[in-house]
Amino acid sequence: MAKANGGDLPFLVAGGGIGGLITAYALARKGFPVRVFEQAAGEFKELGAGIQLGPSIFRAIERVGLKAGMMDDAWVPPSIEMRDALSGERVTTIPLGEPFTARFGQPYAVTHRADIHGVYLRACQGNNLVSLENSRKVDDFVDKGDEVAIRLEGGEEVRGRALIGCDGMWSKVRSRIVGDGAPRVSGHIAYRAVLKREEVPDDLWRPDVVLWAGPKTHFVHYPLRRGTLYNLVAVFHSDRYVEGWNTVGDPEELFKRFNGQRPEVLRLLKRIETWRMWVLCDREPVKDWSKGRVTLLGDAAHPMLQYLAQGACMASEDAVALAEAVAASPHANPGAFKAYSGSAISAPGACS
């Protein structure tokens, strides 16, 4: 049984996505009790499709013993290749695999969002200091100086030693800490889908991350889950949408945008029956996201467009950096939170 570290009250985490779960686990590993409040009903689960994982995430999660679990289901592509979506010409190739790992000390891999979430969820479920609570929406909070009280939807109040807002792009906690309104709509739309390996024609299947760059569009594909799945992401520019996250996309709109592109692109796009659509948003970076006993993490702190392929990686790095800062001064959470958000600003990849 893990031993509790300092004080009786738990850390309160708003949001049980990728950032919230790794935060809970990293803190619990240091001996702190944590309660995670997730608004979704049913069970803790992750939707979505594939994500790319740069070396920074592996450096971070190796420190909390989760790298091997993550690599079990991940795919390590031999290269990232960029092609012209009109001519088919190869624009550039970035070798990954061994040469990359030798240079950066960690691999470049791709995985399903559900797989990374699953690794973090199992780690939390195996630690008796973590309490995972569904259908629990955090509505508001009060920082009382020596503790924090949150109010859940329905009116219940819960006390904790501090609050960590891991509640994503539209974070309620952020609205009280930074107060910069709604996220910025980028005008870029992502359609994502995942096929089974056998649904991909052999001549179109590639072990690499392949990006087809077209006029105001791009299309990316790569294998997932030890090669048993195939991830497709189609992005185009459009001002038509103002908000939306993980809703069903309109294939007609997609084919209009990709009209005239290479047969390899169109044949793969046609394999999909149901696309999920994301209206991509971000925010202007801020210098600080901690105030007293409340801080932010992951997309709630620093959301970014998917072009950087770093949102989930940075949420994971944040969590490890936060737990280490808190463990270094367990009775001075406000100072530890400042040290954490300051280190994330001054040294991107603070776990390097």
Ligand SMILES: Cc1cc2nc3c(=O)[nH]c(=O)nc-3n(C[C@H](O)[C@H](O)[C@H](O)COP(=O)(O)OP(=O)(O)OC[C@H]3O[C@@H](n4cnc5c(N)ncnc54)[C@H](O)[C@@H]3O)c2cc1C
């Ligand atoms: C198209 C696309 C491609 C991407 N590709 C990559 C990639 O290649 N590599 C990469 O690293 N990242 C990528 N990302 C980014 C990555 O998915 C996000 O950065 C990451 O999921 C952020 O995790 P999070 O836990 O901070 O937020 P979220 O995943 O948004 O989780 C927030 C959680 O909080 C819950 N919640 C919200 N409000 C409340 C509340 N009031 N009370 C309780 N619970 C609440 C939500 O239900 C959710 O479960 C991509 C994103 C998109 C859209």
